[in-house]
Amino acid sequence: MTLLELQRRMSNDVRRPLTSSFEMQQRTEDGQAMADLASTYIKPNDRLTSFDRLEIYNRQYWFRVIAAVSEDFPALAAVLGSKRFDALVLAYLKENPSTSFTLRNLGARLPMWLADHPEFVPRMKHALALDVAQLEWAYVESFDRLKMAALTLEDFAGLDGDSRLSLQPHLQLLRLSYPVDELVLAVRMQTPESDIMSNAVSEMVVRTRPKLPGMRRSRVFLAVHRFDNSVYYRRIDHEAYLLLSALQHGRTLGESLEAAFANSRLKPEMQAEKIQHYFAHAAELGWFCHRPTDMIGVQ
Amino acid sequence: MPANRFNGFTDYGVGIGLRVPHYNHIFAEKPVVDWFEIISENYMVDGGRPLQVLDQILDQYRVVQHGVSMYFGSAQPLDREHLKRLKTLTRRTKTPWLSDHLCWGSVDGTYTHDLLPLPYTFEAARITAQRIREVQDYLEIPIAVENVSSYAEFHESQMTEWEFLNEVVHAADCGILLDVNNIYVSSQNHRFDPMVYVDAVPAERVAQIHIAGHSKFEKYTLDTHDHPVLDPVWKMYARAIERVGNTATLLEWDDNIPTFDEVHNEALKANRYLHANSSSPLPLESTAHEARA
Ligand SMILES: [Fe+2]
Numbered sequence: 001m002t003l004l005e006l007q008r009r010m011s012n013d014v015r016r017p018l019t020s021s022f023e024m025q026q027r028t029e030d031g032q033a034m035a036d037l038a039s040t041y042i043k044p045n046d047r048l049t050s051f052d053r054l055e056i057y058n059r060q061y062w063f064r065v066i067a068a069v070s071e072d073f074p075a076l077a078a079v080l081g082s083k084r085f086d087a088l089v090l091a092y093l094k095e096n097p098s099t100s101f102t103l104r105n106l107g108a109r110l111p112m113w114l115a116d117h118p119e120f121v122p123r124m125k126h127a128l129a130l131d132v133a134q135l136e137w138a139y140v141e142s143f144d145r146l147k148m149a150a151l152t153l154e155d156f157a158g159l160d161g162d163s164r165l166s167l168q169p170h171l172q173l174l175r176l177s178y179p180v181d182e183l184v185l186a187v188r189m190q191t192p193e194s195d196i197m198s199n200a201v202s203e204m205v206v207r208t209r210p211k212l213p214g215m216r217r218s219r220v221f222l223a224v225h226r227f228d229n230s231v232y233y234r235r236i237d238h239e240a241y242l243l244l245s246a247l248q249h250g251r252t253l254g255e256s257l258e259a260a261f262a263n264s265r266l267k268p269e270m271q272a273e274k275i276q277h278y279f280a281h282a283a284e285l286g287w288f289c290h291r292p293t294d295m296i297g298v299q
Numbered sequence: 300m301p302a303n304r305f306n307g308f309t310d311y312g313v314g315i316g317l318r319v320p321h322y323n324h325i326f327a328e329k330p331v332v333d334w335f336e337i338i339s340e341n342y343m344v345d346g347g348r349p350l351q352v353l354d355q356i357l358d359q360y361r362v363v364q365h366g367v368s369m370y371f372g373s374a375q376p377l378d379r380e381h382l383k384r385l386k387t388l389t390r391r392t393k394t395p396w397l398s399d400h401l402c403w404g405s406v407d408g409t410y411t412h413d414l415l416p417l418p419y420t421f422e423a424a425r426i427t428a429q430r431i432r433e434v435q436d437y438l439e440i441p442i443a444v445e446n447v448s449s450y451a452e453f454h455e456s457q458m459t460e461w462e463f464l465n466e467v468v469h470a471a472d473c474g475i476l477l478d479v480n481n482i483y484v485s486s487q488n489h490r491f492d493p494m495v496y497v498d499a500v501p502a503e504r505v506a507q508i509h510i511a512g513h514s515k516f517e518k519y520t521l522d523t524h525d526h527p528v529l530d531p532v533w534k535m536y537a538r539a540i541e542r543v544g545n546t547a548t549l550l551e552w553d554d555n556i557p558t559f560d561e562v563h564n565e566a567l568k569a570n571r572y573l574h575a576n577s578s579s580p581l582p583l584e585s586t587a588h589e590a591r592a
Contacts, residue, residue, distance in 0.1 A: 001455055002374075002422065003372075003374045003417075003418065003420070003422050003423045003426055004374040004375070004406070006418055006453065006455060007373065007374055007403055007406040007415075008406050008407065010415065011405075011406045011407075011409060011411060014411055014413070014415070015409070015411065040454075041453055041454055041455065042451045042452070042453060042454070043451075043452045043453065043454055045452070045488075045489065045490065046490070047518040047519070048518055048519060050451075052518070053450055053451040053452075054451065056450040056451070056519065057413060057415065057450065057451065060413055061411055061412075061413055064412050064413065065412065068412075097409050097410075098409065098410040098411075098412060099408050099409060099410065100410065101340065101368040101369075101378055101381045101405075101410060102340050102343065102368065103340075103412055104340075104344070143347050143348070144344035144345060144346060144347035144348070144349055144350075145344075145345050145346060145347070146345035146346045147346045147347075169345070170346065170347070192320070193319055194319055195318065195319050195338065195341045197338055197340045197341055197367055197368070197412075198338065198367075198553045198554070226346075226347060229347055229348040229351045230348075
């Protein structure tokens with residue numbers, strides 16, 4: 001067996017799903033005995049069979065990846081409860097194994113995956129769970145993405161309707177159906193921060209369920225952004241959300257303003273006042289920046 | 300070795316790992332620490348607090364980078380994006396050497412995020428050494444490879460682990476991060492004499508030493524890094540220092556992390572052996588006790 005063949009075999013085996021009691025499956029999906037498979041390349045010793053030795057790695061793999069995703073979605077875990085959440089994470093990871101050297105990106109596809117897999121959530125909670133997942137991932141993105149040099153007042157002076165404005169890579173815009181910022185903040189307060197990766201062996205995560213605020217459906221627009229290296233959830237109004245989203249998608253300033261107020265019943269002078277307010281605010285928070293190609297990002 | 304080409308001719312003493320739960324204590328108390336080891340991957344990000352914290356640490360302390368995902372022993376080509384980010388970080392930290400593990404962990408673009416053992420074959424030694432050379436050439440700093448704890452052995456193996464280590468580091472012309480706890484853990488799992496391993500290490504290549512705690516279960520021993528260093532490991536450490544000379548030493552404590560002082564004090568126990576090395580006989584402790592499962 002070449003090194004590559006051995007690695008392909010072992011990688012497949014350690015990533016095989018565990019039983020519901022977190023042990024290695026006795027048989028593969030196509031009916032092969034794991035004991036036979038393990039013994040083709042792993043030696044037994046006087047205390048452990050080949051199966052037992054492979055199982056140590058099989059369990060380690062799952063405990064590690066489950067822990068990594070769980071750390072990024074503590075509020076989703078709290079909303080769903082441990083049992084449902086673990087089932088969801090397992091199913092997600094089976095379809096989305098890690099393709100990066102860092103565990104940081106492991107949960108990146110979870111919000112979209114959850115949208116396509118409502119069966120993992122009680123029907124009444126699907127929209128809420130989706131909102132929570134989106135906001136928790138936005139936090140991860142906002143936490144350590146690039147911060148570019150912000151535009152100055154002089155830069156603003158030269159803008160016209162054809163200008164395109166770039167938004168900070170750490171700024172995430174969300175349209176939500178529930179005020180989940182309150183819920184996620186409540187859970188975050190009860191969760192300690194930790195490193196992305198460590199050198200420790202992984203244990204099964206044990207969660208205590210935090211207290212959650214009640215949630216009633218209501219449309220919320222959020223800007224998740226970083227200021228002084230802390231992540232903030234800022235509620236913005238619908239027009240501001242539309243304006244910023246359009247700019248983020250590369251539309252011109254003129255087009256973006258049009259998109260923001262197309263269905264607005266506000267009088268023109270009120271609109272002008274709002275626009276001025278948005279820009280003053282965004283400038284203060286440094287949300288507008290030079291395009292990545294204009295200059296090298298600064299930290 | 301005190302200062303050699305594998306640790307950038309530095310003379311570092313006893314350090315500890317930089318971990319999130321200790322940030323506040325470090326910034327508030329500014330404790331005297333000879334050096335910190337960071338896990339590179341935690342700072343290979345574009346911005347935000349991780350880099351702010353790192354810069355603050357770099358203002359006051361010496362930092363050495365330790366990686367957990369280079370997987371020198373994976374059979375396929377290196378990940379260029381990973382290397383690029385790692386090099387950017389080495390420029391920031393000015394790490395005098397860089398360590399990662401003698402193991403594999405990814406194949407066909409899928410990552411296990413585990414330090415998987417290699418079969419001790421000539422083919423694996425050749426591939427691994429080649430990849431270490433490539434990383435060393437690209438990063439332009441000395442590389443030290445760390446022996447891992449393992450729980451499985453392969454039918455394919457053609458030599459012992461220490462023979463394999465020798466084979467790889469000579470072919471790669473790289474340094475060694477000797478983890479005496481890992482040797483101990485593997486010796487328990489595979490029933491070999493850990494001192495034979497320590498005695499077989501090419502002493503002139505040792506850039507750094509790791510010490511850590513482990514846990515003994517009924518049928519195997521696990522590298523848990525979650526409590527103090529146990530006596531058999533201190534004995535191996537003493538032997539390693541006797542052979543290698545005073546060497547940069549780092550205590551790994553990654554789980555159930557206690558207070559900063561507790562971790563630091565445990566690490567500083569290494570000084571007993573480092574200082575003993577220059578004069579009196581080794582103060583070994585006689586009773587060996589094991590962690591309960
Ligand atoms: Fe280590």
